[in-house]
Amino acid sequence: MxxxxxxxxxxxxxxxxxxxxxxxxxxxxxxxxxxxxxxxxxxxxxxPTREALLEALLRTSFDALAARAGELTRCEQADEALLSWLREAIVVTHSYKGVITPMVAAIADENSALHSSCVDLRQAGAELLQRAQTKGLARQDMDGNDLFALISALAWLADQPPLVPRADHLFEIISDAILSRRTGGVPESQRA
Amino acid sequence: MxxxxxxxxxxxxxxxxxxxxxxxxxxxxxxxxxxxxxxxxxxxxxxPTREALLEALLRTSFDALAARAGELTRCEQADEALLSWLREAIVVTHSYKGVITPMVAAIADENSALHSSCVDLRQAGAELLQRAQTKGLARQDMDGNDLFALISALAWLADQPPLVPRADHLFEIISDAILSRRTGGVPESQRA
DNA sequence: TGACAAATGGAGCGGCGCGCCGTTTAAGCG
DNA sequence: CGCTTAAACGGCGCGCCGCTCCATTTGTCA
The missing domain is CATH 1.10.10 (Arc Repressor Mutant, subunit A)
Structure with a gap:
């Protein structure tokens, strides 16, 4: 060049x-x-396309996220590890409002410049999920695709201005769904 | 005219x-x-705007949904009532792919032609939610806004082609989150 | 320093939502 | 029935958009 x-x-x-x-x-x-x-x-x-530009912007963040997943694999509590990583993943998607929609489209489109980034992200999450499942700390009836979808949904929610005030709370609700096997329910005292 | x-x-x-x-x-x-x-x-x-057109298209469906919520209020199982209504609400939003985003924007914008339709929808859901909460069948730490947000998220998920195959399953997961008090978890035999 | 491949930038294309306004037409009245 | 008039019409034009194409400029290296 x-x-x-x-x-x-x-x-x-x-x-x-x-x-x-x-x-x-x-x-x-x-x-x-x-x-x-x-x-x-x-x-x-x-x-050449908007996706190519986004890919260039997000590549390093996504690599970091994949590395982070590797680290968290060595964390004691598999459920907390998954939760932390989820939070970090969502923070990354919030770097650019509205980035989640092209990302979701890209995961099914091998020709998209964003494709491999998204596949890597899904893979990183899938590993943390599986570890939590093995230890009985996460719902068994989920896979990497489901986790990716829920991350997407949370990222999308937080992109909608009227829903922003409740975004953290919605994160908790959905987290509970993923980790529902953890306690069988959140104690009354910990609810908002 | x-x-x-x-x-x-x-x-x-x-x-x-x-x-x-x-x-x-x-x-x-x-x-x-x-x-x-x-x-x-x-x-x-x-x-005058796309929202005005959407409003005209959705008005009757939304009214029907509000009426349906009224009916379901007289249903025995408050949790099943909420669940049924959620399903129906999401079906309605699927009449037109991508309609959920303007709807979410409209709920905070009093000048939008879609505003009152969305407020009505939220209200209908809020009533069913509250009834389920009163009977201890739904999470206490939620309100109509949260329910509306979760409906939006599910509708959005089902609008994303790559996520469509898992949409029903994601609906279950999020339903479990809302109705987590019901059983404390889905029996092993009923999981995918 | 000259030649040449690489890189540039902006005009141009077909699309969009939408405002504007001269023209047409339905409808009520004598 | 014909006239009048306000209501409704359609489509041109504006400023956007993503993207392509190509005549011109520029960095590089023998």
Whole structure:
């Protein structure tokens, strides 16, 4: 890659990170090009689709999340490990509002630039889930797809402005569903 | 309203019902106008925004859902009543793929044409929820907003093609969360 | 320094939701 | 019945969008 190309690539990525974290993952690509001071053509050559741009932005976060799952595998409480990782995964998806929808679409589309990122994410979660299941701490009737779906749902909920105030609470409710085998129910004293 | 206007109004609505149920709630409005054989202006005068059109399409279903909630209030098992109604509510939102996002946005926007429809829906659910809670059959730490959010999440999940195969199962998982007090867990034999 | 592949940027294409406005038409009245 | 008039009409035009194409510029290396 030529030096000017490299510079533009990096600069576009930086501008995109800025703009998308403010306006959400569906911000105008033309705006990004304008703000980066490059032509539309340049942006689209480096990132042919919106997914390609998102992939470049999310790749490192997703790798970190996969690594984190590895660490948590060595945690004593398999249920707490899963829970912590879920929380972190959702935080990552909140880097860019609205990013979860293309991610879900990508997991079934091998041609999407986001595909492998999403598959990796699902795999990381699936391992933590399975460990919790083996120890009898999570519902047995779930797999990695279900976990991915529930993460998606929680991420989507937290992307909807009217639902934001209850997002944490909804996380608890759904967590309880996943880890329902843990206690057979949350003690009265711990409920909101 | 003049007779020609009435005819166009009805015809547009019929065409929209057809087209939106196939292509989803974000189908092109211009396409609807074209297919109905009217100009863009005519469509937009009758339905100033997409929300207005959706409202006209959903109104009767929502009213029916509210009435259904009333009926179910007289059902013996408050938990089963809530569950049935949830299922029906989600079926209604599936009339038009992608309709849940504008609905969620509308519940916090009093100026949206969809606002009152959504408020009514939330209210209907809230009553069934409260009855189940009173009888100790549903989580105490939830209100109508939470229920609405969970319905939204389930509706959204079922709108995502890759997640469709697991949608029913995810419904069960989240139902268990809402009605967790019912049994303290699903018997091993009933799990997938 | 010259040649050339690589990279650029912006005009252009077909799409969108929607506002505007000159034209047509239904409907009530003398 | 014909006239009038307000209501309804349709579609052009605006500013967006993602994306493609290609004449022009620029970095690189012999």
């Amino acid at each position: 030529r030096s000017d190309a490299r510079k533009n690539y990096d600069h576009i990525l930086a501008v995109a990170r800025d703009l998308l974290s403010g306006e959400g993952a569906d911000a105008s690509l033309r705006d990004i090009a304008r703000k980066a001071g490059v032509g539309d053509g340049t942006l689209h050559r480096h990132f | 003049r007779s020609d206007a009435r005819k166009n109004y009805d015809h547009i609505l019929a065409v929209a019902r057809d087209l939106l149920s196939g292509e989803g709630a974000d189908a092109s409005l211009r396409d609807i106008a074209r297919k109905a054989g009217v100009g863009d202006g005519t469509l937009h005068r009758h339905f």
